Every structure is written in C-alpha cells, then in structure tokens.
Amino acid sequence: MRIVIRWFLLILILQTMEPSAHAASFGTLPGNKFSRITSSNGLIWITKNFGTTNYYWNGSAWIAGNSTISGTYPYNKTPNDAVYDIFIDNQGRLWFSGLYDSDDNRHTTGYFQMNSTGKVISNFGYEYFFKAKDGTVWTFGYPEGDYYRYPTVGYFTGEGFTHLPVYAPFNIHCFTVDHTGKPWIGSDNNEVAYWNGSSWVRCDPPIPGRCNIWTLATTSDGSIIAVASDDYASGWAIYKSGTWTLMESASDSSSARPISSLKVENGPDGKIWGVTTAGGLSYYEDGIWKKTIPSPIGIADFTVDSTGIVWVVSDTKVAAYIEGAWYTDTDSFSAKLIEAAKKAADKAALEAQEANESATSGKNILENGYNNNGKSLSATYDKANNAQNNSWYTGTYGGTAESVGNVAGYIRIPQYHGS
Numbered sequence: 001m002r003i004v005i006r007w008f009l010l011i012l013i014l015q016t017m018e019p020s021a022h023a024a025s026f027g028t029l030p031g032n033k034f035s036r037i038t039s040s041n042g043l044i045w046i047t048k049n050f051g052t053t054n055y056y057w058n059g060s061a062w063i064a065g066n067s068t069i070s071g072t073y074p075y076n077k078t079p080n081d082a083v084y085d086i087f088i089d090n091q092g093r094l095w096f097s098g099l100y101d102s103d104d105n106r107h108t109t110g111y112f113q114m115n116s117t118g119k120v121i122s123n124f125g126y127e128y129f130f131k132a133k134d135g136t137v138w139t140f141g142y143p144e145g146d147y148y149r150y151p152t153v154g155y156f157t158g159e160g161f162t163h164l165p166v167y168a169p170f171n172i173h174c175f176t177v178d179h180t181g182k183p184w185i186g187s188d189n190n191e192v193a194y195w196n197g198s199s200w201v202r203c204d205p206p207i208p209g210r211c212n213i214w215t216l217a218t219t220s221d222g223s224i225i226a227v228a229s230d231d232y233a234s235g236w237a238i239y240k241s242g243t244w245t246l247m248e249s250a251s252d253s254s255s256a257r258p259i260s261s262l263k264v265e266n267g268p269d270g271k272i273w274g275v276t277t278a279g280g281l282s283y284y285e286d287g288i289w290k291k292t293i294p295s296p297i298g299i300a301d302f303t304v305d306s307t308g309i310v311w312v313v314s315d316t317k318v319a320a321y322i323e324g325a326w327y328t329d330t331d332s333f334s335a336k337l338i339e340a341a342k343k344a345a346d347k348a349a350l351e352a353q354e355a356n357e358s359a360t361s362g363k364n365i366l367e368n369g370y371n372n373n374g375k376s377l378s379a380t381y382d383k384a385n386n387a388q389n390n391s392w393y394t395g396t397y398g399g400t401a402e403s404v405g406n407v408a409g410y411i412r413i414p415q416y417h418g419s
Helices: 007-016 019-024 332-358 382-390
Strands: 033-040 043-048 054-057 063-066 082-088 093-099 106-112 118-122 127-132 138-142 152-158 162-164 174-177 183-187 192-195 200-202 212-218 223-229 235-242 243-250 272-275 281-285 288-289 301-302 312-316 316-321 325-326 392-394 399-401
Touching: 033 082, 033 183, 033 312, 043 082, 043 192, 082 138, 106 127, 127 174, 138 174, 138 183, 183 212, 192 301, 212 272, 316 332, 325 332
Parallel strands: 033 301, 082 127, 174 212
Antiparallel strands: 033 043, 043 054, 054 063, 082 093, 093 106, 106 118, 127 138, 138 152, 152 162, 174 183, 183 192, 192 200, 212 223, 223 235, 235 243, 272 281, 281 288, 301 312, 312 316, 316 325, 392 399
C-alpha cells in the first residue's frame, strides 16, 4: 500500500530531528563494497556490487531492505557475481539485473522490496537502466549464456521488460533515449544508431577516426551528445537536425573527454550529469561542460534525485553534492535537506497551480499532461487525492498554492511498503 505523506508535515518532522542523527549515519554505510545507488522521488537505495544486500535512506538512517527473493527455475538465481544496475519502479520496488555465474554468462533480473520477499523474473541480463523524459525505463542487455551476439534493447512494462523485435546492429556500449522516445545506441567502434519504430538506422560517425563511444546523452533541447576516446584521440559532438557537430577534440585519450561514464542522469533543471576521467562529476549546462569541485570520496556510482541533489557511493561511504558543496557526515547536512525539501515542494506547488489554471476542466492536472511533460517532481502529487480534491489554499514555506492533501515531499519517510 502506498502511504502519502504531506511534505509540510515531513519538513516539521525533519526540523525536530537532532542534526546528529543525520551526522552519525549519513556518510558511513553499514558495511563495505557498496557500488550501486539510485533514487526516485526522494527515496535513495543502494546495493553492494554483488549479492542481495540492500539499504534505503529514510531521512535519518540507512535501513536494511528485505534481501530475500523467490523464483522458480530457471528464474531463481541471485546476483552473486555482480550487480549490473538498479532502478526503483512506481511501486517502490528496487529492480536489479546481475550475474550469478561469470563462467557461463548466467544472468538474473528481478526486484527487492523493503519489507517483503522480492522476486527473480528473468534470466536475461540488462547492463544499464535509463529513465527517459516521459518516465519510461529503457535498457539494453543480452540473453542467458550470450556474450555480445544478440544485443537487445527493451523497456520496462511494470512487471518485466518488452524487447524491440530487431537486434541491435552492433555491440552496445552506451545508450540514451531522445525526447521523441527513440532509443539511441553507441558502440566501441565509433558507431551510433537509433530506432525508427521498425528498424535500426545508422548515423555517420560522430568523431573522426576510430574511437570508442563511451557516452550518449540527450540535452534539454532534444539534441544528442556523443563522448568518445581511444588511446590517441578524444572528443565530443552534438547531433542536431541530422548532422553531427564536433565540439571539442584532442590527440590524447582524455583531455577532450568531459565525462567517462556510460551512466548519465538528467537533473530536474535539465543538467546532464556524469563522472569525469579524474573521478569527479561534470555537468552539461548552457552548451558547455562544467566540473564540480573534487568529490571527497571515490565514485563507484551516482544518482540525481528529484531536487537536483547528486548522491555518490563508494565502498563504505556516501556523499551528497548540494548547491556547489559536498556533504558527508556534517551537522549542516540535515538543514540542507530541509531547505531542499521546501524548495522542491514550493516549486511543485507553483507548477501545479499554473497547470491547473491552464486546464480546460477540473480534472486532475496530472491527467492533463503534467506528468507526461517530464516534470521531475510530478510524482510527488498523488493522483487519487488530486482527482477528488480541487480546493486550493496558500502554500506553506512560500509556495503560491497547493491542492489540499496532495503533496508528498522530497526526502521523506518512504511511501512504499512491500506487498
């Protein structure tokens, strides 16, 4: 059952907490070898690089999620050798894909729950999960026992994945989805292609020469970015209106390579985030790449939450990047979370009111396109409450107005409980 918690009540709860409650547990994890982190509407979840251990952040401490999973043969294996990637679905379940036997490329895919037994649903291996602008989770991977012979692209349907009917034309090294919903793929041989609805269409190489395409990303205006390098070249290019434009290049492997990670995430403000070759973070904004100050810990994985806070994980530590500063175990971290919660709720309430005023009927603003327009905070509005409640009053903490009882908050006591 989903429990909606009003953001203003949560902020009051957070304000009554002692800062030491955050300081004592936020940056130091309950164990080691944590290497995967993901977020969804304020819920932060981490796993180790293998096995079933998982923890979620409840606003004041890391809480152990249920690590038991069920399944029937052949869908009954746990990711004992590796966890490829993770994401949180709309029911609050943590989906994983990984490896249980590296000798024979034996994969496993399923989900964990907070308080109930999870489930293995497939022996397909998905290497990367990407949330598109419309909220759809896309992925690519390979069948059980396969090693790069049948590269497959698919999308999440709520209880599993549907695959495109045609294999990709090359081994997939990186992935993105444009604003029209088309998946794009890149290879380690300077190849890029996109799906046109029935087949894969190859593009011209984005970078001169033979390069590995390390990263693909979609900008706020819908253009595609490709980042590439090999031993003797590096660079990045933008694809717009059918043409690649080389933005920067160099005759070495890293100086013109703004990010090095396959994984990129888009923040609520449109920034594209990735990991740099030096192990820090870089983001794309206003046509250029900008680097953050160095991270206080190594970066095994990162996630951008619904207010734009970037969380990074590395072995035994977690850090958060908030408005130009890094936080680990500091007393000011809880205050920053409260501030972020206020800003997020105010922004959501203002956007909700604007959308409501422009609607032609009194229907739920989410049903009039708010969610489909890719608003990152749209999930903080509960559909059922909105459908029955169109009464508005002045918002708390500076928000212009909000629908009675409909705003769920940012860094909240988790709304999801396994069922």
